[in-house]
Amino acid sequence: MSNELYTLNAEVRADLGTGASRRLRRADKVPAILYGAEKDAVALTLDHNKVLKSQEDEGFYSHILTLNIAGESVEAILKDIQRHPYKPKITHLDFQRVDANHKxxxxxxxxxxxxxxxxxxxxxxxxxxxxxxxxxxxxxxxxxxxxxxxxxxxxxxxxxxxxxxxxxxxxxxxxxxxxxxxxxxxxxxxxxxxxxxxxxxxxx
Structure with missing residues (x-):
């Protein structure tokens, strides 16, 4: 599969909470969280259509992904994906940072x-x-x-x-x-x- 589907652009979001997440989803955005590697958790926003396309490939769930965040490339794995109960929509993503020296x-x-x-x-x-x-x-x-x-x-x-x-x-x-x-x-x-x-x- 093309590495393009393993690379996602993300923006840091400061507007948190259920209402903020609902507004993001209406704007075709997906709220997400990035944590791990002994660093603070960061709330993110990703493009829904790009995520929807990427997650159709099996490798998306086990491959090392690259998140481009404010000019920085962060390697991570997908730890959890939440979906709408009946619509073809992704509602939330959990990413975990990876460290090349840690299992x-x-x-x-x-x-x-x-x-x-x-x-x-x-x-x-x-x-x-x-x-x-x-x-x-x-x-x-x-x-x-x-x-x-x-x-x-x-x-x-x-x-x-x-x-x-x-x-x-x-x-x-x-x-x-x-x-x-x-x-x-x-x-x-x-x-x-x-x-x-x-x-x-x-x-x-």
Whole structure:
């Protein structure tokens, strides 16, 4: 994706409160907050249409973003996005500053590979997670994590410990110790098949 969608112009806002935020949204602006890196939080305003376009790409949620604020470029990650309950509108954004020398904690989307091979014969792939909690230095942050299911056998499950993470990236759950090896994906037999019945009997 073009780096242009990872770069957002922002203005510092002094007019705070619910009423001020409502006026900004009517003017096609998005209120936001920038915090972290042991610096004071800063209230910001961004262009709604630019944000709306950028957030359509998956990488917007896991990539290091650049915020241009009053002539200064600040690197940050998106920590939270709030949306209107039924309109295609972004209502608020939370950004966290990143420091090249300090690890960040964020979620990275999972891309499942070779599902067409795994689902031959009517098998179904069950995605048990769609993103993985990781910690890493900003430079090592992956846009996504790939999980290949081509060799997955019917009834088998891949866990976090089975996933090869990129260099410098660690799983937050696995770091918690035994009992946190989260299931990621399972291959199920077709409904009513002998394999499925065998799997159910083994589970019972």
């Amino acid at each position: 960040i904690h964020t979620k990275v989307p999972v891309h499942f590979l070779n599902e067409e091979k795994a689902t031959k014969g009517g098998n179904t792939v069950a995605h048990l997670v769609t993103e993985i909690d990781v910690t890493c230095l900003p430079a090592a942050l992956p846009e996504f994590i790939e999980v290949d299911v081509a060799a997955l056998e019917v009834g088998a499950t891949l866990h976090l410990s089975d996933i090869k993470l990129p260099a410098g990236v660690a799983s937050v759950e696995l770091a918690k110790g035994e009992g946190h090896d989260q299931a990621v994906v399972t291959l199920n037999a077709p409904k009513g098949s002998a394999s499925e019945e065998a799997t159910e009997e083994a589970a019972e």
